[in-house]
């Protein structure tokens with residue numbers, strides 16, 4: 001009973017949950033300077049989109065067309081995919097959950113902004129709380145500031161893995177992400193949204209050390225293309 005997590009650089013992940021293939025925030029080669037794979041090389045049954053910024057959605061339509069994967073996001077982004085012929089789409093909203101084939105997924109609050117690549121309104125940015133069918137609980141924060149709402153996730157029992165942005169400038173930085181990891185009661189953290197662009201250069205090894213020393217939480221640093229399992 002494992003969940004396999006592969007980082008593609010920036011905020012893009014492939015998750016394999018008991019044979020169901022989830023891709024989070026598809027931003028791939030050549031759009032994503034850190035990615036080693038193209039959309040054509042990825043498999044997906046579900047595509048999860050946290051918000052409409054290009055660095056999270058650039059390869060979304062191409063990947064959905066090629067794989068036939070279902071798109072899970074907020075109402076506005078799901079509608080945008082639907083308008084481009086993508087089917088099926090799940091347009092959820094903050095706080096709402098649904099049971100999918102891979103487990104239960106709930107949209108969590110992310111404090112950020114959102115606009116789709118063509119300038120249309122992207123609705124509220126979101127994160128994802130996933131109770132996988134194999135028993136693992138995952139929190140994918142999305143692009144967000146540190147928010148007190150994260151405490152609710154910890155109060156709900158915490159998570160086996162939190163995927164948190166640490167790049168600063170557009171999102172939380174390492175200091176806030178250390179607090180976020182404690183608030184959501186994460187057993188393990190994988191950082192993302194750093195070192196892709198000049199404004200988000202971060203010493204990830206220092207973040208990993210800080211997390212271990214200040215919070216006794218394990219941090220797994222992946223290189224783009226690298227995987228780990230829970």
Ligand code: NI
Nearest residue numbers: 051053112143
């Ligand atoms: Ni963003």
Ligand code: MN
Nearest residue numbers: 053055143170
């Ligand atoms: Mn971003």
